[in-house]
Amino acid sequence: METEPNKKCFGGCNVFIGLVAGLAFIGAALNAEHGISKYFAAILHREESTIVVTDNYIFLFAGIFMISTGILGFYGAHMGNRYLLSLYAFVMVLTLIVQLAAVIVFTKYDYRDIVRQATNRSLNNYYDLDSASYNESHQFWDYLQPNLECCGIDNYTDWMNASQAPAISFIPESCCKPSLDHDDDVTNCTRFITNGNVEDAALVEKFIYVNGCIDEYFGYYAVDLLGFYAIFLLFFQIFAIGYACVLIIGTRAGYRRLDPQIYQGSQPQWEF
Structure with a gap:
C-alpha cells in the first residue's frame, strides 16, 4: 500500500x-x-x-x-x-x-x-593544389588546430604522410605554439622540424602541439x-x-x- x-x-x-x-x-x-x-x-x-x-x-x-x-x-x-x-x-x-x-x-x-574519415580526407587535400577542397581544407585545419591546441589526426606525425606534403615544413604553421621557447617568429616554427628529428618528441614539443585533434575534440566535448x-x-x-x-x-x-x-x-x- x-x-x-x-x-x-x-x-x-x-x-x-x-x-x-x-x-x-x-x-x-x-x-x-x-x-x-x-x-x-x-x-x-x-x-x-x-x-x-x-x-x-x-x-x-x-x-x-x-x-x-x-x-x-x-x-x-x-x-x-x-x-x-x-x-x-x-x-x-x-x-x-x-x-x-x-x-x-x-x-x-x-x-x-565518421569524424576521422572526414578529417583524413581534409588532411590529404591540404597540400593538393588541384583539389576542389584545397581552400576548405586549409580553413578547416588552420582553425581547428590552434583552437583545440592539437596537430594532425592522431598526432603531429600524420602530416608526414599527407598527400603531396613537402619535404621541409610539412607540418602546417597552425600547429605552432604561441610561446617564447624559441627566438624565431611563431609562423616559422615548423622549419625546425624535419624528417630526421620528427620522432624527437622532446624537441618537437617545444615548437608545436603534439596531441591529435580527434582525441582533443572528443575529450573536450x-x-x-x-x-x-x-x-x-x-x-x-x-x-x-x-x-x-x-x-x-x-x-x-x-x-x-x-x-x-x-x-x-x-x-x-x-x-x-
Whole structure:
C-alpha cells in the first residue's frame, strides 16, 4: 500500500533521473552539436552530417523526455494518482526506446569513425593544389588546430604522410605554439622540424602541439561518453519503472470494498 516514505523515495528518484540526468543529457547533446557545427560542418559529407546531427538530436529528445517523465512521476506520486503513475511508466518506456535508438545509431555508424574519415580526407587535400577542397581544407585545419591546441589526426606525425606534403615544413604553421621557447617568429616554427628529428618528441614539443585533434575534440566535448551515459541510465530508469508499478499496485489496493454493515437506515460503507 502507498505510504508517505514511498512517495518521498519515488520523488527523489525522479528528481535525480528526470531532472538531473535529463538536463545533463540535453547539455551533452547540445555541446556535441555545437562542436560539430563549429569545427566539422564544412568537411562532413551530407550523409555523414545527417547521421551525426540525427544522433545528437535523438539524445536531446531523450533528455527532454527524461525531464517530462520526472515531473510527471513526482506529481503522480505526490497526488497518489494511479492514472498519472501509469502514464509515467508508459512515457518512461518510450524514453528507454528513444535512448536505445540513440545508442544503436551511435554504435552502428561509429560517431568517432565518421569524424576521422572526414578529417583524413581534409588532411590529404591540404597540400593538393588541384583539389576542389584545397581552400576548405586549409580553413578547416588552420582553425581547428590552434583552437583545440592539437596537430594532425592522431598526432603531429600524420602530416608526414599527407598527400603531396613537402619535404621541409610539412607540418602546417597552425600547429605552432604561441610561446617564447624559441627566438624565431611563431609562423616559422615548423622549419625546425624535419624528417630526421620528427620522432624527437622532446624537441618537437617545444615548437608545436603534439596531441591529435580527434582525441582533443572528443575529450573536450565528451562525445564518446554519450553512449555510455545512456546505457548507465537505463538501470536507474528500469528501477524507476518497477517502483512506479509497485506504487500503482499499492494505490489500487487502497481502494478496497468493505463488507456491508447492516444498520437501521444505514448504507453500505466504503473505505478509501
